[in-house]
Amino acid sequence: MTVEDVRATLGARVICGEEYLNREVYSACGSDMMSDVLAFVKDRSVLLTGLCNPQVIRTAEMMDIVCVIFVRGKKPDDMIIELAKEKEIPILCTGHRMFSACGMLYARGLNGGASYNE
Amino acid sequence: MSECIELRYEVSSEDFTRAGEASSNVKKKLKQMGVSPAAITKVAIAMYEGEINMVIHADGGHIEVTISEEEIEIKLCDRGPGIQNVEKAMQAGYSTAPDNIRALGFGAGMGLPNMKKYTDEMTIDTEIGVGTTVTMKVKL
Numbered sequence A: 001m002t003v004e005d006v007r008a009t010l011g012a013r014v015i016c017g018e019e020y021l022n023r024e025v026y027s028a029c030g031s032d033m034m035s036d037v038l039a040f041v042k043d044r045s046v047l048l049t050g051l052c053n054p055q056v057i058r059t060a061e062m063m064d065i066v067c068v069i070f071v072r073g074k075k076p077d078d079m080i081i082e083l084a085k086e087k088e089i090p091i092l093c094t095g096h097r098m099f100s101a102c103g104m105l106y107a108r109g110l111n112g113g114a115s116y117n118e
Numbered sequence B: 001m002s003e004c005i006e007l008r009y010e011v012s013s014e015d016f017t018r019a020g021e022a023s024s025n026v027k028k029k030l031k032q033m034g035v036s037p038a039a040i041t042k043v044a045i046a047m048y049e050g051e052i053n054m055v056i057h058a059d060g061g062h063i064e065v066t067i068s069e070e071e072i073e074i075k076l077c078d079r080g081p082g083i084q085n086v087e088k089a090m091q092a093g094y095s096t097a098p099d100n101i102r103a104l105g106f107g108a109g110m111g112l113p114n115m116k117k118y119t120d121e122m123t124i125d126t127e128i129g130v131g132t133t134v135t136m137k138v139k140l
Ligand SMILES: Nc1ncnc2c1ncn2[C@@H]1O[C@H](COP(=O)(O)OP(=O)(O)OP(=O)(O)O)[C@@H](O)[C@H]1O
Pocket: A035, A036, B049, B053, B054, B057, B058, B078, B080, B081, B082, B083, B089, B090, B094, B095, B096, B097, B105, B106, B107, B108, B109, B110, B111, B112, B113, B132
């Protein structure tokens, strides 16, 4: 599926990176702890998180995450949005809770993906 | 050819939002140099974890990155409190991070294990009250 399919599934709002919605997504990862996210590199993954600070975008940058999704209605501030634009990472926002958002994507066939070096 | 590229970054602990800028810069440079994506990912993640540790556990410090034909070496030097028990600190899930750090998304106790996992070599030199130097190598 694409980032746009992810957006439609969650009924999410695009905060920035409109031009990257056709990117392919192969896997997903949901966590509020960034080192947990960094533990397993997945191929073309989206990151769902309730954490809302610039380190989310930094983490996504280091892992080549294709899209960041803020759950529970979290709204990124200008600093986060500017950083995401600079790093060419699209941001989506959804009011769904983490569990529901992950479940909706899982039900559409997106899974955790193969982990790195296991 | 035995030409080396050396980079040096100062890491301040004053502004958490800027933590990771050094790692970001290295990632960009490696990409420009045409280093393989797999090696870039390893370096980026390991260095970023180390940079965050310097900011949240020590008082910042500096990072030296040396790029040669064979390998990339990342040396993280701080003058923080030092690590009491390195063996314990290396265990997945062990963290002394307080709640305010956990609220920022760190303190899962996964950083050092991640750094070890993504690099080919890692050594920790630490002395209580003096500081910590973590040296990591990724083979090219
Ligand atoms: N540079 C350092 N100076 C002093 N203590 C450190 C340093 N790096 C790590 N430590 C100690 O080692 C522990 C484990 O570090 P590690 O990076 O694995 O986990 P963390 O930083 O607590 O959480 P996470 O990395 O998952 O966000 C830390 O909680 C801290 O007590």
